[in-house]
Amino acid sequence: MALHRIFLGVAGLAALLILAACARTPAPKPVHFFAEGMPERLSDWSVVYVAEGRLRLNARVLPYDLDSALFTDYAHKLRTVWMPEGASARYQADEALDFPVGTIISKTFYYPRGEGDTVLRSDDAGAEADGGLTLGKVRLVETRLLVRRESGWIALPYVWNAEQSEARLMRTGDLVPLTLADKDGRRQQIEYMVPDENQCAGCHGVDLKSKQIFPIGPKARHLNHDVAYAGGKANQLQHWQEVGYLGEVPAGELPRNLAWNDVQAPLEARARSYLDINCGHCHSQKGAARTSGMWLDSNTHDPLRVGRCKLPIAAGQGTGNRAWDIVPGKPDDSILTYRMESTDPGVMMPELGRSLVHEEGVELIRQWIAAMSAQECGA
Structure with a gap:
C-alpha cells in the first residue's frame, strides 16, 4: 500500500510537470529573413x-x-x-x-x-x-x-x-x-x-x-x-558594438542631437533636433525637397539655407500670404510655422504621417523663431 501511494505521488507529480510544460508558451520560430516576396502576415x-x-x-x-x-x-x-x-x-x-x-x-x-x-x-x-x-x-x-x-x-x-x-x-x-x-x-x-x-x-x-x-x-x-x-x-552605440551589431566607431566625440523636449537643453539645439528628425530627411541637400532651397537637417548651418529671411521657391496657398520662410523674431509672419500649424493637405508640413497638429512641436519652433534677433527681411 505504501509503495502504491508513493507510485501515485510520483505519477501525480509527473503529470503536473507535463501539464505545466504544456501550459508554457512555446518558443517562437526563429526570425525569418525573406530574401524576396512580401509575406502576408x-x-x-x-x-x-x-x-x-x-x-x-x-x-x-x-x-x-x-x-x-x-x-x-x-x-x-x-x-x-x-x-x-x-x-x-x-x-x-x-x-x-x-x-x-x-x-x-x-x-x-x-x-x-x-x-x-x-x-x-x-x-x-x-x-x-x-x-x-x-x-x-x-x-x-x-x-x-x-x-x-x-x-x-x-x-x-x-x-x-x-x-x-x-x-x-x-x-x-x-x-x-x-x-x-x-x-x-x-x-x-x-x-x-x-x-x-x-x-x-x-x-x-x-x-x-x-x-x-x-x-x-x-x-x-x-x-x-x-x-x-x-x-x-x-x-x-556602445551597446550595439558589444552585442555585435555595430562595427568600429571612431574615437573621440561623436555627433549627438539633443532631445527636442528636454527643457534643460538650449533652445537652439532642441529646435534644430526637432526639425532634423521631422523635416531634415526631405529638406536636405540630397532629399526630395532640396529644390526648395530650405535645408533643415542638423548639418546645415547657413542661416539662409535654414530659412532665415529666405524667399520661398513656390508661392500661393502654401505660403499663407507670408513673404519669408522664417522672419526672425516673428513666428506669426513665418511660412514655416504657418505650414506646421495647418492640417490642409495642400499646405501642411510634413505632408505625410500626420492628421493632427503637433502642438508642443509647433510651440517649440515658435519660441525658437521668437528668440532670434529681430530682423527686417528684404531691407
Whole structure:
C-alpha cells in the first residue's frame, strides 16, 4: 500500500510537470529573413510575436530609441533591429548606419489605452524593461518593416487586427479610426493613416538622385545617448558594438542631437533636433525637397539655407500670404510655422504621417523663431 501511494505521488507529480510544460508558451520560430516576396502576415517574419498577452521580441531582436522622434499623431513607437548572425552595421557620421543585407528594422506604432474605447494622447514613455508591451495596456495600430535585401531596402506596412493577435500586410495603406483622449478628458475622433508603399518610399527616399529608400532614424546622432537595458544604463552605440551589431566607431566625440523636449537643453539645439528628425530627411541637400532651397537637417548651418529671411521657391496657398520662410523674431509672419500649424493637405508640413497638429512641436519652433534677433527681411 505504501509503495502504491508513493507510485501515485510520483505519477501525480509527473503529470503536473507535463501539464505545466504544456501550459508554457512555446518558443517562437526563429526570425525569418525573406530574401524576396512580401509575406502576408507580420508573424511570418517572427521579429515580434504575441504570447501570454504581451508583444514580445524574438532572440537577438534589439530594441532601440531615438533622442527625438518623428511626430505621428501622438503615437508611441517600439523600434527594433535584427541582423543575421555574424553581420554588423558600419558606422557613418552623417547618414544612417550602413546596415548589412539581411537586416530587418521594425517600428510598431501604438497608443496607451484610456477609458472605454479611447486611446491616450501622451508623451512616449518607451517600451517596457524587456522591450515588450503588455497588450492590456496598449492598442497596437501598425508595424512597419524596413528590410535590407541585395537590391536595396523595401518598406512593408502591416496593420494589427482588432484582436491584437496578428498584423496583415496593407500595401495600399489604411485608415484606422481612433478616439484620442487627453489628460483633461477631452476626446477627439481621428483617422490614423497607415501609409501605402509609395508614401513609405516618399519619406524614406532621402536621396532624390538615386531614388532608393533608406532608414531615417538610426543615425549616429540620434542613437548617441544612454538608454536602460536589463543590465543597467548604457550608451546605445556602445551597446550595439558589444552585442555585435555595430562595427568600429571612431574615437573621440561623436555627433549627438539633443532631445527636442528636454527643457534643460538650449533652445537652439532642441529646435534644430526637432526639425532634423521631422523635416531634415526631405529638406536636405540630397532629399526630395532640396529644390526648395530650405535645408533643415542638423548639418546645415547657413542661416539662409535654414530659412532665415529666405524667399520661398513656390508661392500661393502654401505660403499663407507670408513673404519669408522664417522672419526672425516673428513666428506669426513665418511660412514655416504657418505650414506646421495647418492640417490642409495642400499646405501642411510634413505632408505625410500626420492628421493632427503637433502642438508642443509647433510651440517649440515658435519660441525658437521668437528668440532670434529681430530682423527686417528684404531691407
